[in-house]
Amino acid sequence: MNRKTLVLPAVVGLLAPVLAACGGSDSGSGGDDGAIVVGTTDRFTATKDAPAPFDPAYSYDVGTWNVLRQTVQTLMIQPKGDGDPVPEAAQSCGFTDSGNERYACKLRDGLKFSNGDPVTAEDVKFSIDRARSIKADSGVFALLSTIDTVETQGDNEVIFHLKTADATFPFKLSTPVAGIVNPADYDKGKLREGFAIDGSGPYTLKTETDGDAVTKAVFTKNPEYKGVLDVKNEKVDMVSFEDADAMGAALDKGDIDVMTRTMTPEQIKKLSDAAGGNKESLVELAGLEIRYLAFNTSAPTVKTKAVRQAMAQVINRSELVSAVYGTQAEPLYSLVPASVTGHSNSFFNTYGDPDPAKAKALLKEADVSTPVKLTLNYTTDHYGAATKQEFEQLQKQLNASGLFDVTIKGTPWETFVPAERKGQYEVYGMGWFPDFPDADNFLAPFLDKDNFLKSPYKNGDIIDDLIPQSRRVADRLTAAKSLTKIQDIVAQDVPVIPLWQGKQYVASSDDITGTAYVLNSSASLQLWELSRGVSG
CATH class of the missing domain: 3.90.76.10 (Dipeptide-binding Protein; Domain 1)
Incomplete structure (x- = not known):
């Protein structure tokens, strides 16, 4: 069976057509006990700074x-x-x-x-x-x-x-x-450290660890579960890989059945283009993942708004996406993705096409000496291998303007997050996978008074008026006026710079069905949709 790509329409709120991988039932060895084996590059660690990664009161990635x-x-x-x-x-x-x-x-x-x-x-x-x-x-x-x-x-x-x-x-x-937890297992006043989880969901969990990291998460169908979900398998093993290349090699060898986030752009292109005898399928799914630069607006180098505005004026999103992600991403001109009700192209409306001359004028008017020295920080192991290439492109663009002297620095996620929360980075790259597919969730988590970035940026109009106004309206199209105002303020003040929004991909052996629904648009895994068998 040839490799093939199944593309699901990127329309939020509409049920995508049911698509399942087809082919013979002899591909993919699965787990020793018949479990469906899913690969991921997500790393799960318990550290001094984050000792309770699986506690619902703490977890937020x-x-x-x-x-x-x-x-x-x-x-x-x-x-x-x-x-x-x-x-x-x-x-x-x-x-x-x-x-x-x-x-x-x-x-x-x-x-x-x-x-x-x-x-x-x-x-x-x-x-x-x-x-x-x-x-x-x-x-x-x-x-x-x-x-x-x-x-x-x-x-x-x-x-x-x-x-x-x-x-x-x-x-x-x-x-x-x-999430509903049992008071017998969770202390009311402190986090539950380690990797144990007890709940009433579709699966129970056991983990295999190496030191302070999970190497395999074993999900077994919960016989006590009562809910709306139809659990189509008895067991799923989620295996954590150090990088996408190792995960891809495991799929090729049949050691895993499904490959999820995060594949490299090269892997996706290869799977999409390849043909002839290979028993692997690629599914393209609607996605609402976004990437952006965030600022510690109290840091001396970027405290002046004109510096942030000049960066927004210089960065060429189309060039960045083309060089690193190709057709797998699209330029983004707001924190709210283009496919979500309430989206506005506020950054394009404010800055237009990239223009170093306009950026120079902004800095001159604010009496900022150039070149402005900056360090752009990124995480090496959370958003995929292409993140380094992305930051190399950003460095190249900003330095080519003659207005900035940029260095870049990559840090593992387990140390990147505590440093970011402590305000140690002046500029840093982050991704956002929405908690739910509504414009509010692309704005409030970044801009409200308890924002998850711990950003010193506060705007009273946004916090006190515009966010509450938008939440009063059940018809989200009617809420667009307030939502647009928020996006326009962000484009003017630039506490963040949106860069791109991406698609999602799942690769699997041909005898695995349900891959069309294993991820929803918010990048939420739905392992209960997977099963093993022949479909046509």
Whole structure:
């Protein structure tokens, strides 16, 4: 069977057509016990600075969330074809007032944690209040910032009283920070260190480790699970690789069945172009991943707004994407991706095409001496091998203008994140995989008072007026006016510079089905969709 590429339409909120890999059933050896084996370059480590990577009250990156989504149940869940969230641990949820400030959920009958303990409304309250009170330095608690109090009525009803209207609240209840944990296993006042997870989700988890790092996560179907998901397999092994080349070699040898994030641009092109006898398939999926530069706006080198504006005026996104990612990404001119309701091309509207002369004028008017010396920091092992090439291109563009003297520095993720949170970087590169597919989630996490970047940038109009205004409106198209104003302010003040938005890819052996749904547009793994068999 030839290698082939299946392309799913990049339309958020619409159910993509069901596409499954086809071919013989003799490819892919799988695990020794018949498990489907999934490869990833995500690295899971417990360190002094981050000792509790799998605690829902701490975890806030796409890799660890993809572990939690398999194991910890939430009241709501995003459907596999995207769209509005639907009840999961709940049998029903909804606003009970006209002002979107009171949200009530009733639990499914017979819910149990994987150890057999019943799941009650009090457990839901405990879990959410715990995340709110711990206030981990990851900033994930900010997703629950609109909650005022959590009330229970009996064993199966939970009522959320909100501080202000929040039409996005159902989405927030679908994220792992709202995951339901057993008070018998989790301390109310501190994080649970290590890699153990206990929940009521579709799988239980066991990990294999080497020192302080997970090498394999074993997901076994949870017999106690009750929810909306149809779990199509009995076991999935997730194997963590040091780099994409090692992961690709494992797929070629049949040591793994599925290759997920993050493949290199070269691997994707090779799989897309190759033909003739190779029993591997490539699926292109809709994606909302974005990449951007962030600033510590208190750092002396970039404290002056004109420096940040001049960088925005010089950077050539089209050239950057073409040189590094080709057709696998698109230039981005706002924090909000082009396919999300409320998007505005604010950076292009403000700066137009790259123009060093205009950048020079900005710096001159602000009395900034040139060349401005800067260090651009990036992580070497979290967003894929192409990140270094991306920063080499940024360095080349900025230095070629004659206005900047840029050096670049790569750091492993486990040390990059603590340094960034402590404000040690003046300029640094980050990626964002949305918590849920709404424009609010591409703006508030960066700009609200408890923003996850720990950014010193604060704008009162955004925090006090525009974000609350946008959340009052259930019709997200109607909210676009407030959302556009936020994006325009960001383009003027430049606390961040958006760079590009990317597509998603999954490669698999030909006997694996369900790859078209193993990732949703928010890059959330849905391992329950995978199965082994022949399809045509």
